[in-house]
Amino acid sequence: MVTMQDVAERAGVTKQTVSNVVTGRIPVRPATEARVRAAIEELGYTPNLVARSLATGTTMTVGLFVPTVTSPFYSEIVQEVEDLLEREGYHLLLCTTRLDGERARRQLAGLSSRLVDALLIAGDRDLIDHLPLLADARFPVVLCAWETEAPDTHPVVTIDYERAGYLAGRHLRDLGHERVAVLASLPSHAGRVAGFRRAFAADGLTIPDSAVFSTPESSAAGGFAAAGAALAADPGLTAIFATQDVLALGALDAATAAGRSVPEDLSVVGHDDIEEVRRSRPPLTTVAIPKREMAQQAIELLLRAVKNGGASTNALHLLRPTLIVRESSGPVRGGSA
Numbered sequence: 001m002v003t004m005q006d007v008a009e010r011a012g013v014t015k016q017t018v019s020n021v022v023t024g025r026i027p028v029r030p031a032t033e034a035r036v037r038a039a040i041e042e043l044g045y046t047p048n049l050v051a052r053s054l055a056t057g058t059t060m061t062v063g064l065f066v067p068t069v070t071s072p073f074y075s076e077i078v079q080e081v082e083d084l085l086e087r088e089g090y091h092l093l094l095c096t097t098r099l100d101g102e103r104a105r106r107q108l109a110g111l112s113s114r115l116v117d118a119l120l121i122a123g124d125r126d127l128i129d130h131l132p133l134l135a136d137a138r139f140p141v142v143l144c145a146w147e148t149e150a151p152d153t154h155p156v157v158t159i160d161y162e163r164a165g166y167l168a169g170r171h172l173r174d175l176g177h178e179r180v181a182v183l184a185s186l187p188s189h190a191g192r193v194a195g196f197r198r199a200f201a202a203d204g205l206t207i208p209d210s211a212v213f214s215t216p217e218s219s220a221a222g223g224f225a226a227a228g229a230a231l232a233a234d235p236g237l238t239a240i241f242a243t244q245d246v247l248a249l250g251a252l253d254a255a256t257a258a259g260r261s262v263p264e265d266l267s268v269v270g271h272d273d274i275e276e277v278r279r280s281r282p283p284l285t286t287v288a289i290p291k292r293e294m295a296q297q298a299i300e301l302l303l304r305a306v307k308n309g310g311a312s313t314n315a316l317h318l319l320r321p322t323l324i325v326r327e328s329s330g331p332v333r334g335g336s337a
Contacts, residue, residue, distance in 0.1 A: 140305035169199025223250025
């Protein structure tokens with residue numbers, strides 16, 4: 001096994017200098033650091049993480065909670081967080097609740113005794129009732145992609161989801177749509193639905209409960225079933241808003257199955273701007289969520305708190321969504337509702 005002393009001898013420096021380069025605790029002159037890193041690369045040296053944790057009091061590990069990695073939205077969040085942490089020299093410990101409240105409780109309870117320097121919780125599904133388990137945690141906690149009422153116990157970096165729904169509704173109203181349906185994961189996405197309704201209410205139009213189709217399955221299959229039900233309930237439907245892109249992708253397939261052309265016969269608008277929707281047929285109009293910016297702000301808050309000895313400011317950072325118009329939405333045929 002290659003040791004730190006071997007690296008020091010190869011680079012012509014002291015063992016402490018190698019330690020300073022590896023841990024980043026004390027700055028090293030660029031030329032010296034370059035020699036040390038070259039020696040590490042040549043010898044294939046791997047730091048002993050357990051020994052380093054005992055010596056520094058840190059693990060260089062950040063925990064990340066997400067509901068699932070099968071969702072393209074959360075898989076993109078995981079990728080962003082992992083990339084950001086890697087640049088800062090941190091490792092990622094990933095936990096998934098799998099939409100199981102009891103599993104979430106067990107994992108949170110166990111994590112409080114694990115060796116992590118900080119914890120990022122992305123998404124509030126199955127977790128909000130269990131946050132008190134972290135009251136005595138010895139590490140900072142930041143919440144992101146939080147959609148229910150934000151707690152005042154931890155910093156929150158999230159999206160103005162109500163405005164996201166409003167942007168989708170305003171877009172369809174500007175295209176002349178009145179007979180619309182909403183596909184939503186409720187109650188989780190109530191804010192998105194409320195924003196959509198607000199856009200129509202501004203023009204004196206009401207979205208009745210009968211036009212909101214809730215689906216427990218956040219997948220294309222769930223969207224296909226919900227869109228099929230919506231089209232059967234109102235054959236004169238001219239537009240669908242899905243509170244997740246995966247639901248909207250299912251709606252595109254449901255439109256084809258029903259013999260409806262998109263966007264000539266039916267406009268479809270999604271939410272999230274996951275990578276898949278740029279390649280769908282037709283490419284999906286959607287409300288883009290600034291996932292990279294959200295992940296970056298959350299990680300910056302966490303690492304700043306780590307450097308400050310675990311202290312963090314409990315504040316709400318609300319990021320603004322953006323409408324991305326593509327080819328799945330168009331004016332009502334004939335130019336009027």
